[in-house]
Amino acid sequence: MSTVTGQxxxxxxxxxxxxxxxxxxxxxxxxxxxxxxxxxRTVTDVFFRSSGHLSIEELLxxxxxxxxxxxxxxxxxxxxxxxxxxxxxxxxxxxxxxxxEIAVEDEHHDHLICLECGTIVEFENExxxxxxDEIAARHGFKLKRHxxxxxxxxxxxxxxxx
Amino acid sequence: MSTVTGQxxxxxxxxxxxxxxxxxxxxxxxxxxxxxxxxxRTVTDVFFRSSGHLSIEELLxxxxxxxxxxxxxxxxxxxxxxxxxxxxxxxxxxxxxxxxEIAVEDEHHDHLICLECGTIVEFENExxxxxxDEIAARHGFKLKRHxxxxxxxxxxxxxxxx
DNA sequence: CTCGATGCAAATGCTTTGCAGAAAA
DNA sequence: TTTTCTGCAAAGCATTTGCATCGAG
Numbered sequence: 390m391s392t393v394t395g396q397x398x399x400x401x402x403x404x405x406x407x408x409x410x411x412x413x414x415x416x417x418x419x420x421x422x423x424x425x426x427x428x429x430r431t432v433t434d435v436f437f438r439s440s441g442h443l444s445i446e447e448l449l450x451x452x453x454x455x456x457x458x459x460x461x462x463x464x465x466x467x468x469x470x471x472x473x474x475x476x477x478x479x480x481x482x483x484x485x486x487x488x489x490e491i492a493v494e495d496e497h498h499d500h501l502i503c504l505e506c507g508t509i510v511e512f513e514n515e516x517x518x519x520x521x522d523e524i525a526a527r528h529g530f531k532l533k534r535h536x537x538x539x540x541x542x543x544x545x546x547x548x549x550x551x
Numbered sequence: 552m553s554t555v556t557g558q559x560x561x562x563x564x565x566x567x568x569x570x571x572x573x574x575x576x577x578x579x580x581x582x583x584x585x586x587x588x589x590x591x592r593t594v595t596d597v598f599f600r601s602s603g604h605l606s607i608e609e610l611l612x613x614x615x616x617x618x619x620x621x622x623x624x625x626x627x628x629x630x631x632x633x634x635x636x637x638x639x640x641x642x643x644x645x646x647x648x649x650x651x652e653i654a655v656e657d658e659h660h661d662h663l664i665c666l667e668c669g670t671i672v673e674f675e676n677e678x679x680x681x682x683x684d685e686i687a688a689r690h691g692f693k694l695k696r697h698x699x700x701x702x703x704x705x706x707x708x709x710x711x712x713x
Numbered sequence: 714c715t716c717g718a719t720g721c722a723a724a725t726g727c728t729t730t731g732c733a734g735a736a737a738a
Numbered sequence: 739t740t741t742t743c744t745g746c747a748a749a750g751c752a753t754t755t756g757c758a759t760c761g762a763g
Contacts, residue, residue: 481643501686501690510690514682514686516678517683520678520682521679524663524674525663525703528663528672528705529705530663530665530703530706531704532702533666533703534703535699535700537697537698537699537700538698539683539686539687539694539697540695540697541692541694542693543690543691543692544690544692547691
């Protein structure tokens, strides 16, 4: 079984995006009568400043560096909130755990995952997107979303093996 | 949450393919010192004659029509065997259960899933396959396999809703 | 004050496993 | 006879939930 670590080479979002994310979150919480607690602020801030595709466990680790008292149910609940508010995407890369990444508006990408070391690379391809629309239309479907994941062995692991 | 039923409009494989599947299975079992039991024969025969993308529960239902004594652990174990031998693919369409479909040699397809009624349509697109290879190569990956699932609302459900 | 949020532990749902008896080879 | 297989129940795991308590508004 492969080891997906959620680590990758991306950096976190810039300050402007961070502000935007927090604004959207506040707005969503206001609209839904949700409260801004210290735990929620910690979890969402850690998440927004993180990069990559983190599991609940990885997130909990980071969160507890700031506040060791936070329970894992809170992290689950807060990530559900982020998902429901459209600020996070939930991903499943076949290792049995849910991973989360920041949902940036008007930006879409799919994933290339190394079966050996778990590295995750994002890619975008508008030709494929167009073909998907065509296929859906041909079968009478109205497309809502899709999952497109390529699994293989990355350059580093291939080098290491040889 | 959507209801994926695993039902679709496909028919089962023809007799020649059925024979081929059984031969491959026998060969695999021989090579690995596995035994041909009545339960295994029932499960694999039900599976090979089925069509679509069945969950363990659906399979167990069909299997018990022939032999009500078969336990669900046996179905799990037999489908693991089929997966390991390369005769079945395991799929996850986001409803939390594993689904299985017959792996036909030299045939590959992806899926279009209705979020409303769970209908699953298979599609093939060689342009997309080629683009995938290109993307993997560009990132230094050696591609092993991929998941490509399109989620949307099928024609029937759209009619029903209007 | 009120009602949502937290943290813990218990519950859940799918899947896997240990084990004693059954049955292939 | 030996070794694998089966069926059951128990265990595993990630995730969700009930509940008493806490704390934001």
